[in-house]
Amino acid sequence: MQVERGVAEPASRPTTPKAARTRAALIEAGEALFAARGFSATRLEDVAAAVGIRRASIVYHFRDKRALYDAVLADVMAGLHERIAPLLRDDAPLGRRIESAVGAWVSYVGERPSLARLLLREVADATAGDAPPVRAHLGPFVTLAKEVMARGQGDPILSRAPADPAHMASTIAGATIFFVAALPTLSPDLRFDPLSESQIGEHRKQVLAITRRLLAGDDDGPREPEPGDPER
Numbered sequence: 001m002q003v004e005r006g007v008a009e010p011a012s013r014p015t016t017p018k019a020a021r022t023r024a025a026l027i028e029a030g031e032a033l034f035a036a037r038g039f040s041a042t043r044l045e046d047v048a049a050a051v052g053i054r055r056a057s058i059v060y061h062f063r064d065k066r067a068l069y070d071a072v073l074a075d076v077m078a079g080l081h082e083r084i085a086p087l088l089r090d091d092a093p094l095g096r097r098i099e100s101a102v103g104a105w106v107s108y109v110g111e112r113p114s115l116a117r118l119l120l121r122e123v124a125d126a127t128a129g130d131a132p133p134v135r136a137h138l139g140p141f142v143t144l145a146k147e148v149m150a151r152g153q154g155d156p157i158l159s160r161a162p163a164d165p166a167h168m169a170s171t172i173a174g175a176t177i178f179f180v181a182a183l184p185t186l187s188p189d190l191r192f193d194p195l196s197e198s199q200i201g202e203h204r205k206q207v208l209a210i211t212r213r214l215l216a217g218d219d220d221g222p223r224e225p226e227p228g229d230p231e232r
Contacts, residue, residue, distance in 0.1 A: 044065050047068065081144070116176065
């Protein structure tokens with residue numbers, strides 16, 4: 001898989017089919033462990049054990065734990081980029097492209113929930129003055145957003161500017177990250193699996209409804225009172 005990002009890959013090594021399979025297995029095992037435990041609590045011994053190799057053999061593929069973690073972030077973020085970029089570069093109207101990308105985002109996180117957990121841990125582990133490691137992998141997304149905005153000049157959605165793009169992105173992404181990674185932990189008594197096909201489908205429907213409201217600017221004008229609203 002070609003990774004489109006702005007940071008250098010670790011030094012290349014001779015590659016054989018077996019070595020490529022082992023490297024992929026290390027990334028997969030590392031993704032699961034980093035998402036579950038965080039960077040600091042994850043040991044290379046545990047990653048090696050999950051793959052069935054000795055710890056010392058990992059250095060053939062990754063020079064240290066940070067290099068493995070970087071490869072995990074690169075892989076999971078590249079997968080997301082590959083999923084949404086073609087949708088946003090389509091020739092459909094901008095609103096339809098955004099809705100398609102939002103639906104793909106929800107589906108991707110549902111299929112790969114480690115992304116939501118990794119992002120939560122990135123935020124929790126961030127220290128003042130230090131950029132979280134995932135920031136090094138956001139370049140392609142920034143480039144894509146600028147490209148979409150440039151191509152969308154003249155589209156009614158941009159001309160009425162119903163929502164700040166940063167606010168919109170944080171609202172949509174935050175909803176799915178919370179639903180997949182935080183809600184099951186905070187409310188275990190809800191007794192539902194957020195990753196089930198039905199729950200992901202319902203969440204996708206709700207997030208798309210929010211997206212359409214943000215794109216339409218529904219909050220700009222008065223609305224009819226709803227049940228539970230304070231009396232006016």
